Amino acid sequence: MQTKMLIGAAQEAGTETEEQVLNPRTGEVIVKMPEADTDQVNRAVAAARAAFPGWSRTTPAERSAKLLAIADAVEARLEDFAQLEALNCGKPINEVRTEEIPAVADCFRFFAGAVRNMSGPLAGEYMEGHTSMIRRDAIGVVASIAPWNYPLMMMGWKLAPALAGGNTVVMKPSEQTPLTALLMAEVMAGILPEGVVNVIVGQGSSVGNTLINHPDVDMVSITGDVATGRKVLQAASKSVKRTHLELGGKAPVIVFDDADLNSTVEGLKAFGYYNAGQDCTAACRIYAGPKIYDNLVADLSSAVSSIVYDNADDTLNEIPPLISRRQRDRVASFVQRASEQKHLEITTGGSLHDGPGFYYRPTVVAGAQQEDEIVQREVFGPVVSITRFDDADKAVAWANDSQYGLASSIWTSNIGRALDVSARLQYGCTWVNTHFMLVNEMPHGGLKQSGYGKDMSMYALEDYTVARHVMIAH
């Protein structure tokens, strides 16, 4: 198991306080890992700074070749990555093997192609005697900070567009899930020039804080909590750094009476509980029409009660435990407070799992009202609320009544209604008769307090580059 960080060309262990990396399925310690000290953070930034002039002047074709090599290496070591990600996150191994790791390789391949296909306004004479052209150039040293829910995928989403655009990076994975990031660092060290990518580990309040305040960092890209995003903005204001914020979500799901009940139930069982709901796009806030409401509550509760999550044979599990005891207790406290409200009904789940590991039973909370905490706040666990609506306009207003603006979905057999409602939803993404489907060609990112900036797609490449005007007098 790789436990060393990557700073320039050196793989070295941290020297500060040890962080326990846990197996969420058992609660046991996998490894203890010391975090980076201030000197190591400074050296990682210095290595990225030193590598920037060379890397940013490589051709798109050269950078593309490196990204393709990374994608090939991820595939070649797929089983190693899958085993580590499953161990560190408790994710069902089959999902990591067949969905998450292939998506990471595809992300590098997408940006390998994208950087050779950037387009923009025509060069021309917009003032007599002067020729103007637009360039898109790298920004500089990017500090990339990732959460624990999809460690390797977040690394792909952050590194691939940043590197394709010609930036150099200092990456900090979550202190809870550093294992695949460190294996990835080892893999990339054999492919990229020294200092182009550096990976350091440690807590947000120490290593992360030093990184976002570092005067030699030009851009901070973070996926995490809204509160963390605010800290990044405060730190960035000191030296006016660029920021790219992917923060939380509380996705509304509007189910109209004409939706197909079976496929809606099947979809919500999958998309509300994938990764135990530890997903900022999770289909967790359902609004159901008056005629479909009772059947949806009954059928979804029944379907959710059949989710396999704690089988000793991991190949049978559909969802993981929560990442930590703290996260599990946080989820349990939301449901506990909901259960104390008379109008709410816990129709399935609603309790801790007996035995080791940070499991929480997949839960449905019916009878929810718009002002309820379970409707308003991000639980980030296997808990879905259902609210009944009588009026479509009211449902859209409720859906938009959230501090978040990342993802949403509409379930209906009326295409006109789907188009009308999707135009009125204030979310970075709206799915129709599905949810949660992501492709590297399309952007992912939020509105409101879910942040700004896009992951994936050509839009991410734009976020990690800057448009520059060159004008020649003649």
Ligand code: NAD
């Ligand atoms: P978090 O904000 O606590 O941590 C995210 C990362 O930020 C970690 O690496 C952490 O060490 C670091 N960090 C924390 N405090 C910091 C500080 N003061 N300075 C610098 N870095 C700091 O979030 P989490 O608990 O790891 O992840 C869950 C959150 O992430 C949820 O709110 C979820 O919605 C959000 N999330 C959003 C998206 C998205 O695409 N919008 C994707 C995944 C997760």
